[in-house]
Amino acid sequence: MIPQAIGFFGWKRPQVAAKTLRGLARCHGIERWPLIAFLDAGSDPATTKAIEQWTASPLLGIRQSADKLGCSGNLTRGILDLFDLCSDRFIVLEDDVYPAEGFIDGLRVGLNRFQSAHTIKSIAAYNPSENRKRGICGDVPGFYCWGWGTWADRRPFFEQALLPVRGDAHDDSWDVRLCRHPEARCVVPRLCHTLNIGTIDWTHTPGEDLTPEEWAGSENPRDIRQ
Numbered sequence: 001m002i003p004q005a006i007g008f009f010g011w012k013r014p015q016v017a018a019k020t021l022r023g024l025a026r027c028h029g030i031e032r033w034p035l036i037a038f039l040d041a042g043s044d045p046a047t048t049k050a051i052e053q054w055t056a057s058p059l060l061g062i063r064q065s066a067d068k069l070g071c072s073g074n075l076t077r078g079i080l081d082l083f084d085l086c087s088d089r090f091i092v093l094e095d096d097v098y099p100a101e102g103f104i105d106g107l108r109v110g111l112n113r114f115q116s117a118h119t120i121k122s123i124a125a126y127n128p129s130e131n132r133k134r135g136i137c138g139d140v141p142g143f144y145c146w147g148w149g150t151w152a153d154r155r156p157f158f159e160q161a162l163l164p165v166r167g168d169a170h171d172d173s174w175d176v177r178l179c180r181h182p183e184a185r186c187v188v189p190r191l192c193h194t195l196n197i198g199t200i201d202w203t204h205t206p207g208e209d210l211t212p213e214e215w216a217g218s219e220n221p222r223d224i225r226q
Helices: 014-025 045-052 070-085 103-114 129-133 152-162 174-180
Strands: 002-010 035-039 059-064 086-094 097-099 122-124 138-141 148-151 185-188 194-196
Touching: 002 014, 002 045, 002 070, 014 045, 014 097, 035 045, 035 070, 045 059, 059 070, 070 086, 070 152, 070 174, 086 097, 086 103, 086 152, 103 122, 103 148, 148 152, 152 174
Parallel strands: 002 035, 002 086, 035 059, 122 185
Antiparallel strands: 086 148, 097 194, 122 148, 138 185
16 A cells, blocks of 8 residues: 555546646645546546656556446545555545645645544535635535545545445435535635636536636636636
């Protein structure tokens, strides 16, 4: 086992995946986080090529499913694999979730601070608009999937919430099931350290526009989503 890793989940958006990987490569501290990719059966070969060009940290492998699993199935498979691979903690990033430069540092600080707070199940890099409008950050109920990290010892919570896989309809989706679990709690940042750029081939949402005041990165968020 390794202490920590980033699980990167891709599908059929190679240009988006390459853009997100470029953003991840320039994150502070990335060299200490090996990358392992999880692809569903039938993913675009160009997505594989984009991942193969990764050099910012060790690339531990590209795990492509032999059978079509769908979004929920592939994410669940990969999350459980990460629990098998990592002895301490891991980060999950999907191909359409673009990280700010401080993405890893922000998650690392949260993972260090809240590791012994077992009611907290994950650390989020994104804070949803309903929280931002009300000035809410910190420890909140729920789970937010646009870039997040967790610890190896939270495995029972994730297994209980995710298994068995039910599919990608909204109420069955992996992230909705995690968010609605009665024990779900996460820590959300004041500013968003990720930006959803999934404007094409999205499952449940076409992403979100952030204002510069809501975004922790140096780039203009509207320019990133173009």
